[in-house]
Amino acid sequence: MPVSVLLVEDDEVIRRSVALALERYGYGVTTAEDGLTGLELFREGRYDLLLLDVMLPGLDGIGLCRRIRETSTDPVLMMSARGDALDVVSGLEAGADDYVVKPVDTSVLVARIRSLLRRTTFRPDPAPDPPPDTAPDGPAPLVFGDLSIDTGGLEVFRAGRPVALAPTELRLLLEFAAHPGIVLERQTLLRNVWDYGWDGDSRVVDLCVQRLRKKIGAERIETVRGFGYKLRR
Structure with missing residues (x-):
């Protein structure tokens, strides 16, 4: 089955051109022209990725993303016409995984979609066969204070x-947990978590760290000024 995308965009020309471009790449695209219709479609269907414009009538993209995040961890990619800092920060704070600035080249958009889908599809390495007299309980959880990661x-x-x-928050936490006590630079996190083969916007990292701190404890992830972040042992 093709990857299903819910595209919410109020500009008819952009909506039709993006939908046609994604369909040429083999994606199944459902479209909506306003936030309330997009929310209704989201609740009625199942989608592999949500592509939301920031500026929408009725319910804007930021509000729509927040409503989606109340019940779902589906990957969300925001589109901003201006790329203003406020738009970007608001979208990421609302729970979006990434963003693109319009007008966006189709090949760039597809690359970002593929990157987002790769990092939200987890395929843990298979555990080795246990010794004959050992129960296959799987790997021991990673424990950091009151935080336990299976x-x-x-x-x-x-x-x-x-x-x-x-999914992106989980990948970020797993990256930190794989290197406890080690400072990870923002560009390293962009490559390893966001799967960027190019320099990306470090605000994506900062805002995701901020969301993660709210969920696992602000003291758990330490900021090392001028360098990046580390997970406290």
Whole structure:
């Protein structure tokens, strides 16, 4: 089955051109021209990715993203006509995984979509066969204070309670957990978590770290000024 995309864009020319371009790449595209219709379609269907314009009538893209995040961790890619800092920050704070600035070249848009889909599809490495007398319980969880990470089941617990993380937030946490106590630069995180083969906007990292801190504890991830972030042991 083709990858399904929900495209919410109020400009008819842009909406039709983006939909046709994505369909040429083999995506199945459902479109909406305003935020409320987009929210209704989201609730009625199942989509692999949501592509939302920031400026929408009725319910804007920021509000729509927030409503989606109330019930879903589906990957969200925001589109901004201006690329203004306020638009970008607002979209990422609302829970978007990434953003593109319009007008965007089709090949760039498809590359960002593919990158987002790759990092939201987890394929843990298979565990080696256990010794004959050992029960196949899987890898031991990673524990950092009251934070426990089940790398096999891709579940996170804080003080014994499950923590709901969006896919990009989970990938970011797993990257930190793989290098506890080691400072990771923003560009390193963009390459390893966001799958960027080029220099990206470090605000994406900063805002995702901010969201992650709210869920696992602000003290757990330390800012090392001028360098990046590290997970406290």
